[in-house]
Amino acid sequence: MEAPIGQILQDFAVIMIIASVMTLIFYKLKQPVVIGFIVAGIIIGPYSPPFSLIHNLDVLNLFAEMGVILLLFTVGMEFPIQKLKEVGRKAIVIASSEAFGTLVIGFIVAQSLGLGFYDSLFIALAISVTSTVIIMRVLGELKMMKDESATLILGTTIIEDIIIISLLAIFQSAGASGEFSIYEIIVSVGITIGFIAGVLVIGSKIIPKLMDVVARTNQHDVLIVAAVGVAFALAFISFQLGISVAAGAFFAGVLVAESRSHSVTSVLANPVKDIFAALFFVSVGALMDFSLIPQFIVPALILIAVSIGAKFMTVYISSRIQKLNNLTSARTALGCSSSGGEIALVVAKGGIDVGAATPIILPMIGTMTIITTFIAPYIIKYGWRFTEKFSKVRNKDEGQQNQPSKTDDSSNKPP
Template identity: 55%
Template structure:
């Protein structure tokens, strides 16, 4: 960790205002925010997703980028990343009230289950063939089975496709996929921390722990917590409401961490419970600025923790894994929708949309594997490269799918739903 002091040596008067932990945190936080602001401006000008700018910003300030590190203490970056995960997943959870989860439809549930598990298995065996370790392969496979909801929705909005039938299907599938990903991550972390013993009993126990926690929180929490939130909301004291909401988010994240699960699981469930309250609209407005700030910190921290010196060694495996994930998701999603009598054009567009981008949850998965010591240092830079490449390519892939024309009677419903 000696490398983190090199900036102070170069600029002692400015970069060494103090030597205590608070000084380290203030300096590192300042660096993160300033570099993030610069990169947001650049990505905005280039019309690229902000997640790319954040990851590049993290790489620039991190300890693995010569000539020196701009951050003094990597533990600070890790703490900031943990806060980022909690806020990011909490706000994602507020988009998923239980009524919405019940309404996504059987076709979305079937497609999400099939394509998530199918892609996971295909990518896992390919990663094993490429000589990744067992747990590296598992966490990589889960990360690559997730579509970035945030990136995909933004692209669909920009292209005027958000009201298409394919987009409605895509959003329903991603709802289920996100919940599956968080649940599988919790199981993988639980299994990975059980002294490396991977047996049917271990897996059953891990699934039982996750199921009991999720079921208990949703069953008991939905009866009482929304009422507490509404009581705070009726006071019209936004500070009180915000503190109550954050108390739930960090409290459930703490409980999840305490039983060996990811903080992401607890934070997401807290968001679902807040979504059950009548104050959810105000809660979302209050927490969105916090989400934006801490999610920026999370993506920057991912970039800072990447050892980019390893990237050249893994360009070929990363390329193979991108094609494996893209191909498997495209074939599985399109194939199931065609069998369900969805018209060819809608099925194809949905398949392309589900295959295009990796992003926020994929990075959460790999960070979760790193937190429990289950994966090697190579996985984070590999997924960073995959995220940047797929996020950059996603607009072109989805735009290509929007221009596909299939002249047959079965395609008319999809054509009619194009926005005028």
């Protein structure tokens, strides 16, 4: 009994020390720390020569699952029901067209590249994701948060997260059964919708009040334990229903966000989330077999281009259809298409966990996430500058075309 405990403690120590060193390096390089976590995992993982620094992969997987639950729980806490209502019809239309459009295009391309049905399905879902955290951080650093398109991007990514997590639950349910018949789809959709409706209708009348009762004790330790308990309880219920634990954790966060004490709970939950989110990303890096790079690097680069192109096209067209001006539409499209995100890794691992997808999709999605995270700031920064110059030139040309010529003026004068 002493050896396993010793190994677990050693593994945990190695994970946290290597992760802290790598994130410090990436912070100094002014790069997203999430990439530092992934690189730390690659360094300590079983696929990195000369040897693995981790003894127990089962424990690593357990840490990853807990990381998913707490990560999605804190993401959900940013989206109370009222905020979701305020997002507006425009963001809903844009997010739906982006998510489903990119999913269909990505699936077709993945199939044409020779990938299996479920590999194609989960990869297509993963490349449909846009990282709310990364995009908002980039916009903040570039002082672009007050732009109209920034608000639209935020609303779009919020709705998109809900769509992607719901689709993940459906795909996992169908994938676990090994069938993807119309009947399975209807059952999966019904269970998922029923779960979400039950959580939002029934849960919203119970959980917020319960959290407020706990908050009145003024005991922060009791409050955080209750909040984490809600997260794991709904994650367990969703797991028992055959739905992704990520969906249960996300909507647990939405319910806690409805309580009057949500701001305090959010502050208390952040340190816990940071630790287990780090464990999740490190575990993702550790489980990536980069010896497979020669097999997937070309398809990965093709799918990155497809993801950016499909997102830009669907967002731009749906924005213009809703009568948004050219500048706002282009900037919204650039923001939504620039980066994949952490939920893409959750999707990839979710497909593998139920045995539907093959392990190759994890390093493929991981590589794509790293690349798009690196290029996102440059796409937004230089893309927004270009669209502003292009818009000014276009408006100037349109203004000149609308001005009546001297010949026309003279011809219109009465004799």
